[in-house]
Amino acid sequence: MPQNQLIKKQKYPEFFRPLAVSKAFRSLWIGNALSTFGSAITNVILPLFVYELTDSPMAMGTIMAAYMIPVVLILPVSGVIVDRFNRIRIMQIADLIRFLLMMGLMTLGTFGRLSLPVLIVIIAGMGLMNGLFQPAFAAMRARIFVSDIRNAANALNQFSEQLLRLIGPSIGGLIVSFASATLGFGIDACTFFLSFLCLMFLVQEGSVEKRKSRKEMFVHECFAGIQVIKKNTWLWVTIVFFSFANICLSGMITVLVPWLIKVHAHLPNYMYGLTMSGAAFGSIAAAFFFGMRKQWRHRGMIGYSGILIAGLALWLMPYAHHSFLFVLLMIVEGAGVMIFGLIWETSMQELVSPEVFGRVASIDMVGSFALLPLGYLMTGWLAGVLGGIGAITIMSSVSVGAAALILFAPAIRNFD
CATH class of the missing domain: 1.20.1250.20 (MFS general substrate transporter like domains)
Incomplete structure (x- = not known):
């Protein structure tokens, strides 16, 4: 009877199974949830900040272009980098640089030194780092979301992302209304640093198999x-x-x-x-x-x-x-x-x-x-x-x- 009770206690809905059985999933999931929450806040704060700074739809279009162009340009290259080097280290580097960029955005905004050209450079840097981070994150999901938990792991990951993207804009609106946009940028920066810390537990999982030969042309590898x-x-x-x-x-x-x-x-x-x-x-x-x-x-x-x-x-x-x-x-x-x-x-x-x-x-x-x-x-x-x-x-x-x-x-x- 005690053994049966123990088995019953170990029963949980399939949806939550990855959290219960995989330490690697928990670390990856928590880090991603934190950075997703911070980005959801920034996504609603940034347009308001740009319009307050310039009052120009053209400026907002320029900001979005400055973000997307580096993403598209780096993706073919980042795929090769992700398949050559430790994927968690790549994600950590991207998180750390995004932390520094957002802290710079907060600091310059707080002291009134943030101009449109500087903002464009920072946002372009964020796009570049996101284009490096996302293929590595996809590859880590493929490795950690093993067949036994794959459906539930992908579903739980998307569930939390969508939930935080639902909550984040509301929090961002409150921050702008009762504090300042720069505080939101600072919160986003902190979430990237916390994600960096969570990834420290996954360095071993991020390793890739060393290839015997690397004579293949880089362009061909892309x-x-x-x-x-x-x-x-x-x-x-x-x-x-x-x-x-x-x-x-x-x-x-x-x-x-x-x-x-x-x-x-x-x-x-x-x-x-x-x-x-x-x-x-x-x-x-x-x-x-x-x-x-x-x-x-x-x-x-x-x-x-x-x-x-x-x-x-x-x-x-x-x-x-x-x-x-x-x-x-x-x-x-x-x-x-x-x-x-x-x-x-x-x-x-x-x-x-x-x-x-x-x-x-x-x-x-x-x-x-x-x-x-x-x-x-x-x-x-x-x-x-x-x-x-x-x-x-x-x-x-x-x-x-x-x-x-x-x-x-x-x-x-x-x-x-």
């Missing part, structure tokens, strides 16, 4: 991940699909959904916040649901069906005549995208070997990010030509049609 991707239909079709699908999905959510709520429906500002919170809530619910099972079957069908449903939710938004429906549709959209994202993450961890994971992850990220600026411009142009409703209808129809068409490919439909 694109070696392409060879791995080309060999698997699920990988290359999905990366190509999302290189273009992100143009529609991100363009609609970033450019057209705010227009739909604020200009077309004449709803108050807080409704936009509630609507976007709906997307985060849908993501959180989907992550929790996904993580409650150790294994999922028919993942190709489920994943692309999630994108199809997300596209349908966006297609229906112009016809929503009640604020509650806007929130409900964004909950559905967030859940659909999250389900696909989790299936993609787990499939990458299963299909890509550890020694090339950094390069494959970097190519995946380039595919996701490279065309986004073009997507935003195209969305604005299409809305100018067809009107906002026409643009939403066309772009959502394209995303739904593309997801449905890809399901006709046996390698995608039968991916299990």
Whole structure:
């Protein structure tokens, strides 16, 4: 009887299993949760700070470009670096430099010495370090999220990220309202330092297998991940699909959904916040649901069906005549995208070997990010030509049609 009681005490929901059984997961998860929280605060404080400094939308666009360009440029190179050197050391270096950059931002802002050119340089440095950090983090997830806990680990990681991205902006708004933007930058800096400390427990896990020869040309290594991707239909079709699908999905959510709520429906500002919170809530619910099972079957069908449903939710938004429906549709959209994202993450961890994971992850990220600026411009142009409703209808129809068409490919439909 005591033994049975002990077994019962060891029972816990599958969703929380990684926290209970893996010390490495706990260290990686806590560090990422802290830095995600700090970044969520900065993401809402930075635009307010820029507009207070310059009162110029062009300045904010320049800041976003200064962040994204270094990310896209370094990703192919960072994939090689991640596959050559200790991945945790790389993450620690990135965390430490981000800590110093944000502390510099806080200090200069506090003493009124922060100009737009200096801000651009600091934000560009943050983009460069994020482009180095993310492939290393993806490779560490592939190593630490072993098959026994993989579904739950990915789901719990996404659950916490979405929850903190839901909470962080509210905290950031309170900080700006009752303290100062520079305090928020300081908090973000501290979270990077705490992440650096958490990663100290994972240095051994971050080591990579030493290759017998390094005579291979560096430029060739940068694109070696392409060879791995080309060999698997699920990988290359999905990366190509999302290189273009992100143009529609991100363009609609970033450019057209705010227009739909604020200009077309004449709803108050807080409704936009509630609507976007709906997307985060849908993501959180989907992550929790996904993580409650150790294994999922028919993942190709489920994943692309999630994108199809997300596209349908966006297609229906112009016809929503009640604020509650806007929130409900964004909950559905967030859940659909999250389900696909989790299936993609787990499939990458299963299909890509550890020694090339950094390069494959970097190519995946380039595919996701490279065309986004073009997507935003195209969305604005299409809305100018067809009107906002026409643009939403066309772009959502394209995303739904593309997801449905890809399901006709046996390698995608039968991916299990």
